């Protein structure tokens with residue numbers, strides 16, 4: 323299905339049902355008391371995260387989503403039916419904003435996470451409620467309150483552990499296809515990939531991470547040239563980037579020059595993204611002899627003063643990818659453990675504050 327990562331919609335919760343005026347009418351009971359029932363609550367509108375979805379496509383077509391109104395109360399103390407709520411399923415990674423205030427209403431990061439985006443109206447009360455010792459035949463009722471109406475903007479920012487960046491044709495999609503079940507389009511022309519795609523990479527039993535493939539970036543991408551910057555937001559929430567570099571660039575660009583181009587675009591798009599841990603992955607080793615590859619690695623280290631991780635792989639030889647994937651898995655696990663430890667320490671700090 324078509325990849326859509328932004329949608330505007332309107333949600334309307336159901337109004338509460340009104341209370342009813344009614345009096346008991348029975349044979350032989352001349353003055354029956356009040357028996358008007360309450361209305362039912364109106365239904366609410368919710369967003370629900372669903373890991374089977376990866377696009378907001380459905381929300382481009384139908385733009386107004388309503389929940390059901392609560393039923394009105396009726397005689398014989400009958401309460402109106404509750405309005406049915408409406409559940410809108412969205413991909414994991416969906417952010418929901420109010421279009422009126424720009425306020426963030428919800429960030430759906432986990433499967434089945436549910437966020438209420440419009441509150442149903444409250445039920446009105448029937449006249450049976452207003453009976454008292456001084457008024458045995460009240461005609462008073464209350465109306466249900468209106469359901470909330472909101473204009474929303476949904477924005478999808480994919481959630482993946484590792485993001486792939488690089489020039490067109492570097493072999494990003496080839497790598498994704500080699501290590502996951504994802505089947506991205508691969509071809510020897512630039513901008514083969516037009517939309518992001520996520521794959522799951524299994525590394526041994528019960529260990530896996532997610533990898534997102536992006537369209538290639540080119541010089542000027544941060545300003546909107548090519549396809550690049552429109553999709554860069556989908557790596558904003560990754561924890562690690564693989565920067566894929568072609569050892570044998572078809573346009574004859576030097577490895578150093580290729581790396582600098584991408585690094586400059588990342589920096590310009592977002593300094594925060596540019597400071598994300600990044601590993602350089604030189605691809606297509608089988609097309610270059612080993613000595614030359616080693617020399618190129620050395621040049622990356624010295625010319626660019628690259629202190630970070632550096633790999634030379636062939637995306638069409640899965641064996642050559644094992645070390646990269648294993649290291650990435652280890653890195654992600656230890657980073658997660660550190661983050662947990664840091665947040666535990668913070669919790670303990672705030673407990674201390676409480677006691678003092």
Ligand SMILES: Nc1ncnc2c1ncn2[C@@H]1O[C@H](COP(=O)(O)OP(=O)(O)OP(=O)(O)O)[C@@H](O)[C@H]1O
Nearest residue numbers: 490491492493494495496509510513514515538637
């Ligand atoms: N290790 C490799 N050895 C030889 N050819 C490769 C290797 N990796 C990728 N290729 C080839 O390079 C070309 C580009 O690959 P791919 O489509 O994966 O690049 P990409 O980075 O995803 O490009 P785009 O940014 O345009 O989507 C394809 O023809 C692919 O077969």
Ligand SMILES: [Mg+2]
Nearest residue numbers: 494495514515
């Ligand atoms: Mg591609």
